[in-house]
Amino acid sequence: MKGRQISRTAVVWQLLAVMLVVLPHVQWLPLWVPALVVLAIGSRLMIHSGRWSFPHWSVKALLVIASSGGLILSxxxxxxxxxxxALLVVGLALKLLEVYHRRDALVVLFVSLFVAATAFLFSESVWIAGYILLTTVLVLAALNSIQQSSSARRFRDNLKSAGRLLLPAIPFMLVLFFLFPRLEPFWSVTIDSGQAKTGLSDELSPGDVSKLAQSDELAFRATFEGEVPLPAQRYWRSLVLSEFDGRRWTRPSHEQRQVLRPEQLQPLVSAQRYEVIMEASGRPWLVALDQPLRAGQGTLMTPVRTLVMDRPLERRRQYPVESVLQYRQQPLLTRQEARHYLQLPAGGNPDSRALAQRLLTQADGNTDGVITLLQAYFNKTFVYTLEPGRLGRDSVDQFLFETREGYCEHFASATAFVLRSAGIPSRIVTGYQGGEWNPYEGYLQVRQYDAHAWVEYWQPEAGWQRLDPTAAVAPERIRTSAQDYFSTNEGFSSAGMGLGIDWLRDLRQRYDAFNYSWHRWVLNYQGQQVQLLDDWLGGEDRWRRLLAWLLPTMLVFGTVGYWLLRPRPTLPRDPMARALMRLQQRFATLESGREPAESLAMWLQRVADDWPKQRALMLRLAFLDDQQRYIERKDPHQQAEMKRLCRILMRQLPRKKR
Incomplete structure (x- = not known):
């Protein structure tokens, strides 16, 4: 039983490994779970120092029952x-209280490796990848420590051994990464870490979009094959809202969707091809430039030409899109469709309804005239602001005739209401507008403060036309990016997040470009891998791909196998003996090697005359060797001095004879 006991150094390694693998999960775990881990580590340290004994079985049983109840309630x-x-983390914490034998330590460390891997369920950032790699090295070092005797205390040697174990895996990882195709996972999980996700909702009421404008979280990135659209053309379509209850705009109900036909699109210009990497939002809808031509693999096109998935977007997604920026969409509406897009509550907002009739009369019933007059009305005294104040029951009336302050959703909602009151079919589109160009990796980054709402109105034969009432009040918001607008507009300083500082903005872009490269070339490498292999191989021939897989694999296996199996000189296990042997090997390369019949002291005294600068160090080392060799009990202080002298001589002596 004594031979199975782990060393005190190994205990410290176990505690360090558990602490590091749990750390990435602290942000979402219930507070009592990290507290339990800290309590377990502290208790094991007290046991390690001899101040406490191992807990009685009844104490451990009570902890198991209490932890199980806590997990059920949490x-x-x-x-x-x-x-x-969370169950694995709790198990790790409780298992620490009985780590005594190698079997217990193996259980703790194997579970620690599994818990470390689960960190990728909650974050895929490059920093987490680097952290988990470091954690893996330390867990391997802890595994190495439990194989040592109870008197061993070699922290550095444990780390070296872990590094040697991981080093051969790197070439295998590179071959698998570059050459072997990625397989879609046969399982999927939905993670709800308790962190709020920002994104567009499936309804719109006053204040919804302005809340997103306060957030600088990344929404998505887009890479274009050709020319990048101008800021005024960057309308990222996501949702179409066409039902209004007097305050909220929502998507059409299931019954209403049955009467809406898939809208026909006639492109007037060539298609724009690009790729989107969208961040997890917890919602199923995607974004595409207005208007997308078709749905890609794994996505669906709705009748109103928006892209959706069959499940909420819980993980970052990369997808290609083709869109046209000039088009004719749905030139004919059926009676049922026209009735749907003219729907309004039976009562409410009487002043806005009266305004619509006045505008219709002044424009002689002309749709373009009504829109021109309404935009001129907005341009007179209205203010574009993130803090418009609360609106009452008749929110449209209060906005148009009292507060006259609002964000894009206020202007879009009021515009759609007035147009419908004037007999013009209309609807609201929500998505994003603009985006900031990142010159370091050549892509467009769109954040939550780019969230936007605009209006589409219908005209016979011309079909659906885009109308952005924000352009009448704050045209700079449309012509430039939201980031530029926020950073220069005092009223939006809270949303600008300090982005008016040039060096901070440049630093942020560089950091974002680094993350983008990681996401595209590591996490979403499947599409790039196919193109890269075609460029390398000059085609998609099956035999070329087979050779491309076999030859590097054989080369890597052969190289690593030789490196692992090659004959090596056997070094003594004692650190002092290893240091002296390395010193003798260095002198042998300088043609001052030790003769078989010479003692270490005699040899050092002989070669000292050839090295006048190191003479004093050599004579001191010879003296200490004599002292240690002929005494019954070794002096640790003299041994430490001998190792220090060996290190100094190794640094000062050349590697080859001059």
Missing amino acids: FNHQAGPETMV
Whole structure:
């Protein structure tokens, strides 16, 4: 039983490994779970120092019962991925209280590796990848430590051994990454870490979009094959809202969707091709430049030409899109469709209804005239602001005739209401407008403060036309990016996040470009891999691909196999003996090697005359060797001095004879 006991150094490694693998999960775990881990580590340190004894079985049973109840209460009886990871963390914490034998330590460290891998369920950033790599090295070092004797205390040697174990895996990883195709996972999980996700909702009421404008979280990135659209053309379509209850705009109900035909699109210019990497939003809708031509693999095109998925977007997604910026869309409406896009509540907002009739009369019933008059009305005294104040029951009336202050959703909602009151079919589109160009990697980055709402109105034969009432009040918001507008407009300083500072903005762009490269070339490498292999191989021939897989694999296997199996000189296990042997090997390369019949002291005294600058160090080392060799009990202080002298001589002596 004594031979199975792990060393005190190994215990410290176990505690360090557990602490590091749990750390990435602290931000979402219930507070009591990290507290339990800290309590377990502290208790094990007290046991390690000899101040406490191992807990009685009754104490451990009580902790298991209490922790099980805490998990049930914290996760509301839901057995999701978060619950399973929390259960593993709790198990690690409790297992620390009985780590004594190698078997217990193996269980802790194997579970630690699994918990470390689960960190990628919650974050895929490059920093997490680097952190988990470091954690893996330390867990391997801890695994190495449990194989040592109880008197071993070699922290540095454990790290070296872990590094040697990981080093051969790097070429294998590169071959698999570049050459072997990525397989779609046969499983998927939905993660709800408790962190709020920002994004567009499926309804619109006053204040919804302006809340997003306060957030600088990344929404998506887009890379274009050809010319990048101008800022005024960057309308990223996401949702179409066409039902109004007097305050909120929502998507059409299931019954209403049955009467809406898939809208026909006639492109007037060539298609714009680009690729979108969209961040997780927890919602199923995607974005595309107005208007997308077709849905890609894994996405659906709705009748109103928006892209959706069959499940919420819980992980970052990369997808190609083709869009046209000039088009004719749905030139004919059926009676049912026209009735749907003219729907208004039976009562409410009487002043706005009267305004619509006045504008219709002044424009002699002309749609373009009504729109021109309404935009002129907005341009007189209205203010574009993030803090318009609360609106009452008749929100459109209060906005148009009292506050006259609002954000894009206020202007879009009022415009659609007035147009419908004037007999003009209309609807609201929500998405994003603009985006900032990142010159370091050549892509467009769109953040939550780029969220926008605009209006589409219908005209016979011309079909649906885009109308952005924000352009009448704050045209700079449309002509430039939201970031530029926020950074120069005092009223939006809170949304600008300090982005008016040039060096801070440049630093942020560089950091974002670095993350973009990681996401595209590591996390979403499938599309780039196919193109890269075609460029390397000069085609998609099956035999070329087979050779491209076999030859590098054989080369890597052969190189790593030789490196692992090649004969090596056997070094003594004792650190002092290893240091002396390395010193003798260095002198042998300088043609001052030790003769078989010479003692270490005699040899050092002989070669000292050839090295006058190192003479004193050599004579001191010879003296200490004599002292240690002929005494019954070794002096640790003299041994430490001998190792220090060996290191100094190794640094000062040349590697080859001059």
